[in-house]
Amino acid sequence: xxxxxxxxxxxxxxxxxxxxxxxxxxxxxxxxxxxxxxxxxxxxxxxxxxxxxxxxxxxxxxxxxxxxxxxxxxxxxxxxxxxxxxxxxxxxx
Amino acid sequence: xxxxxxxxxxxxxxxxxxxxxxxxxxxxxxxxxxxxxxxxxxxxxxxxxxxxxxxxxxxxxxxxxxxxxxxxxxxxxxxxxxxxxxxxxxxxxxxxxxxxxxxxxxxxxxxxxxxxxxxxxxxxxxxxxxxxx
Numbered sequence: 149x150x151x152x153x154x155x156x157x158x159x160x161x162x163x164x165x166x167x168x169x170x171x172x173x174x175x176x177x178x179x180x181x182x183x184x185x186x187x188x189x190x191x192x193x194x195x196x197x198x199x200x201x202x203x204x205x206x207x208x209x210x211x212x213x214x215x216x217x218x219x220x221x222x223x224x225x226x227x228x229x230x231x232x233x234x235x236x237x238x239x240x241x
Numbered sequence: 242x243x244x245x246x247x248x249x250x251x252x253x254x255x256x257x258x259x260x261x262x263x264x265x266x267x268x269x270x271x272x273x274x275x276x277x278x279x280x281x282x283x284x285x286x287x288x289x290x291x292x293x294x295x296x297x298x299x300x301x302x303x304x305x306x307x308x309x310x311x312x313x314x315x316x317x318x319x320x321x322x323x324x325x326x327x328x329x330x331x332x333x334x335x336x337x338x339x340x341x342x343x344x345x346x347x348x349x350x351x352x353x354x355x356x357x358x359x360x361x362x363x364x365x366x367x368x369x370x371x372x373x374x
Contacts, residue, residue, distance in 0.1 A: 154249055157252075162252055180323055184275050194308070195283045198305075214307055217312050221316075229326070
């Protein structure tokens with residue numbers, strides 16, 4: 149019983165963290181701020197999935213952790229390339 | 242029960258990282274909060290999950306190990322890429338910045354456009370004969 153209460157407290161803390169990052173996404177002065185906050189939201193979602201799989205006592209969501217980690221990194225890398233050069237994939241001349 | 246302690250510590254670290262992400266004044270200072278403490282929080286949460294399933298079920302998940310390794314590897318790299326693109330994109334530093342050592346190097350060695358390089362070469366070419374005369 150106390151274990152499930154602790155998991156719910158951890159989930160609420162993660163929701164608070166994601167809300168703070170959403171404030172930064174909406175308000176952020178430059179687009180680098182927004183990309184950085186989106187990366188942080190992805191990392192917090194990974195932690196939330198781990199806590200939720202403990203809460204439901206199942207192994208089914210572990211693939212999802214790896215998948216969201218890879219997708220978040222690729223998205224952040226593509227946004228960084230786009231902000232730096234203006235294109236995502238560079239052509240050779 | 243030790244898994245629960247790890248998970249709670251990780252969630253608290255995530256909240257601290259999010260507060261830093263709201264309150265710090267700059268992209269470059271915010272990247273500290275967004276990369277380091279957030280990575281520590283998610284690492285602690287995933288280790289707690291791994292310990293929970295290892296102790297309760299005896300189930301050692303290799304996917305969770307892969308996820309820990311991948312997050313630990315890629316989150317600082319992503320923060321570095323965002324900071325570099327922000328500096329090249331001329332995002333202003335905060336007003337209380339003490340020194341900017343990258344500025345001199347950036348002005349000397351790299352030009353933002355390729356047309357400026359051609360102009361600089363042309364100016365040097367026109368200056369050299371005058372110096373010989």
